[in-house]
Every structure is written in C-alpha cells, then in structure tokens.
Amino acid sequence: MTPEKRAAYWKANVRLLVILLFIWFIVSYGLGILLVEPLNTIHLGGYPLGFWFAQQGSIYAFLVLIFVYAGAMNRLDKKFDVDE
Secondary structure (H helix, E strand, C coil): CCHHHHHHHHHHHHHHHHHHHHHHHHHHHHHHHHCHHHHCCCEECCEEHHHHHHHHHHHHHHHHHHHHHHHHHHHHHHHCCCCC
C-alpha cells in the first residue's frame, strides 16, 4: 500500500470513529444527563424516558454503533483493498 493510500485509509477510519463517538456522546451524555428533565415528561414502559436513556438507552446505542462500525470498516477495507 502506498503512503498516500495508507494516509487516506487512516483519515477515513478516524473520520468514521469521530462521527460514531459523537453520536454515542449525544445519546449518552446529551439525552441521559443534559436533557433528562424534558425527557422525563415522556414515559417508556412505565419509566421516564430520561431515566431510560441514562440506564439502557446509551448501552443499546453503543451496541448498535459497534455493528455499524464493523460494517463500515468492512466496506472501508474493501474500498482500500485491505480486506481479508
């Protein structure tokens, strides 16, 4: 792999990580801590939505992001011809 191609691959990888970490931050910190009071006016399964995001929502979002990352990295690996 040429140095230019390696740099482009790394740049795309870091960009993907930043986007996914930002989404996780918004879900876990933003919805679970900052917006907890407005979300607590809505109930999900008998529990306030803010409480739900703080306790389970961020975990579910993290699990979804793991699968999104794995799929995106597979596509990225194929694009840069570094797949197995």
